[in-house]
Amino acid sequence: MDSRYIMDKSRVSGVDYSFRTGRSVRSPPDRHGTVLYTFVLDSAAEGKGENLAAKGIGLSADGRLLHVVEKMSRREQHDAGLVEGLRMATPPHCPGLNGQVPRGLMHLDIRNPGAQAELQGQGSTPTERQPHSSHIPVPRNRKPSGHADKEVMAATVLTSLSTSPMVLQPSSAPTVPEAANRGWKEVLSASYSSSTSGNWSWDASDQSVPSTPSPPLSNDSNKNFLLSSNNDDISDDIHESTHFMFEDPIPRKRKNSMKVMFKCLWKNCEKVLSTSSGIQRHIRTMHLGRNSDSDYSDGEEDFYYSEIEVNMDSLTEGLSSLTPTSPTTTAPPPVFPSLLVDVPHSEHIEVTGPHSHAPSLLSQSAPSTLCHIRTDHAYQGPVNHVRPVSTGEKRQPAISTHTAVTKSHAFVTPATKATPGTRKPRGEAKKCRKVYGMEKKDMWCTACRWKKACQRFTD
DNA sequence: TGTGCCGGGCT
DNA sequence: AGCCCGGCACA
Numbered sequence: 409m410d411s412r413y414i415m416d417k418s419r420v421s422g423v424d425y426s427f428r429t430g431r432s433v434r435s436p437p438d439r440h441g442t443v444l445y446t447f448v449l450d451s452a453a454e455g456k457g458e459n460l461a462a463k464g465i466g467l468s469a470d471g472r473l474l475h476v477v478e479k480m481s482r483r484e485q486h487d488a489g490l491v492e493g494l495r496m497a498t499p500p501h502c503p504g505l506n507g508q509v510p511r512g513l514m515h516l517d518i519r520n521p522g523a524q525a526e527l528q529g530q531g532s533t534p535t536e537r538q539p540h541s542s543h544i545p546v547p548r549n550r551k552p553s554g555h556a557d558k559e560v561m562a563a564t565v566l567t568s569l570s571t572s573p574m575v576l577q578p579s580s581a582p583t584v585p586e587a588a589n590r591g592w593k594e595v596l597s598a599s600y601s602s603s604t605s606g607n608w609s610w611d612a613s614d615q616s617v618p619s620t621p622s623p624p625l626s627n628d629s630n631k632n633f634l635l636s637s638n639n640d641d642i643s644d645d646i647h648e649s650t651h652f653m654f655e656d657p658i659p660r661k662r663k664n665s666m667k668v669m670f671k672c673l674w675k676n677c678e679k680v681l682s683t684s685s686g687i688q689r690h691i692r693t694m695h696l697g698r699n700s701d702s703d704y705s706d707g708e709e710d711f712y713y714s715e716i717e718v719n720m721d722s723l724t725e726g727l728s729s730l731t732p733t734s735p736t737t738t739a740p741p742p743v744f745p746s747l748l749v750d751v752p753h754s755e756h757i758e759v760t761g762p763h764s765h766a767p768s769l770l771s772q773s774a775p776s777t778l779c780h781i782r783t784d785h786a787y788q789g790p791v792n793h794v795r796p797v798s799t800g801e802k803r804q805p806a807i808s809t810h811t812a813v814t815k816s817h818a819f820v821t822p823a824t825k826a827t828p829g830t831r832k833p834r835g836e837a838k839k840c841r842k843v844y845g846m847e848k849k850d851m852w853c854t855a856c857r858w859k860k861a862c863q864r865f866t867d
Numbered sequence: 868t869g870t871g872c873c874g875g876g877c878t
Numbered sequence: 879a880g881c882c883c884g885g886c887a888c889a
Contacts, residue, residue: 839870842869842871855872859872859873861872
């Protein structure tokens with residue numbers, strides 16, 4: 409067997425595996441009936457080759473991962489090395505292997521590296537792992553646990569289903585009940601070693617932008633987590649225990665790393681807050697148009713947010729790997745200042761997806777967009793003297809955003825800059841030079857021609 | 868590096 | 879006053 413599959417970028421215990429493609433080669437069963445999978449990773453992994461090598465995975469000279477672990481017997485390599493290699497190199501989504509996990513060796517749920525990491529103990533990193541010389545002694549065809557366990561799990565799942573607001577969105581991507589359900593099924597049908605699934609897979613690449621009708625929706629909840637909870641007061645033991653009791657039918661998670669967050673389900677609002685009161689206030693004020701000063705709640709906002717679980721380990725790793733200027737993570741802050749003013753900063757987590765700038769139906773965040781629309785084509789006619797407000801201007805600092813209005817302030821108020829002269833702040837509008845270009849200099853206003861302040865496109 | 872424009876010189 | 883340009887600040 410030699411099946412190709414796509415390996416999504418995944419992250420396992422702090423190691424970023426950027427393998428894009430790979431190949432699994434199935435070896436003949438040994439005398440134990442063990443089926444071995446050797447993963448051959450294509451050169452897409454080159455960038456991480458050294459990293460992997462440092463973690464103890466053998467690489468060939470050209471950066472391919474050809475085999476795992478030296479100085480071990482073939483048997484040990486198979487049992488430990490390959491398992492280790494699979495643990496470390498296998499991304500969460502391996503469609504080609506789903507449902508085809510060979511018995512014996514492959515007890516690990518290869519779709520869930522987090523679960524595998526857990527097998528190594530909490531917080532273990534690949535560098536900390538030592539190859540084990542014996543395979544995990546899980547009998548084949550293991551039956552699910554007894555009736556008592558089933559009942560407990562079923563009860564827990566039912567409880568979860570009945571309490572979670574996500575029931576309202578059957579089409580949602582990994583919702584809590586769904587995850588719980590999956591975990592439950594796995595617990596009942598598979599071995600213990602795969603029981604901690606239902607974790608979040610932090611693969612933002614396969615997240616599609618939702619375009620479903622407004623509220624509620626939560627299709628891309630995952631991708632928000634990575635972007636959201638940097639400055640957050642997350643530690644909340646009440647939520648933690650509640651989450652454990654009602655949301656998590658899975659026997660043991662890494663409790664320390666799982667946090668409950670609250671995600672706004674309003675369309676195009678991907679705000680994630682750490683407290684229910686915060687998200688309720690957000691919904692009340694931003695979407696329901698309620699008075700932000702009043703804490704009165706009629707419960708309606710409960711329908712528009714949901715609890716989500718966040719793996720803080722993955723979260724922090726993801727955050728640490730993001731550059732502060734990453735265009736996917738930082739939206740231009742000054743664009744919608746009105747979005748930010750009502751929410752206390754201690755609780756506010758601005759989650760700005762690719763489409764989140766679109767104003768929600770009831771949100772008050774539209775004015776600047778409308779302004780831009782109005783002046784989008786201001787430059788297309790030479791006689792159009794509507795003051796251009798450029799949409800494509802790179803610079804949009806808070807200072808210069810309102811220079812058109814407050815320009816006189818630059819002369820009245822003390823100079824904010826250290827520059828000695830009283831040089832006018834540069835205007836936002838495109839000037840004749842930019843509008844007409846050097847080749848049409850005769851169309852410039854005289855001031856521009858004389859290198860003076862433009863008179864046609866004044867600020 | 869391109870752009871806006873201040874300051875100043877020249878006619 | 880009109881014209882021109884060196885040079886600075888800024889993005």
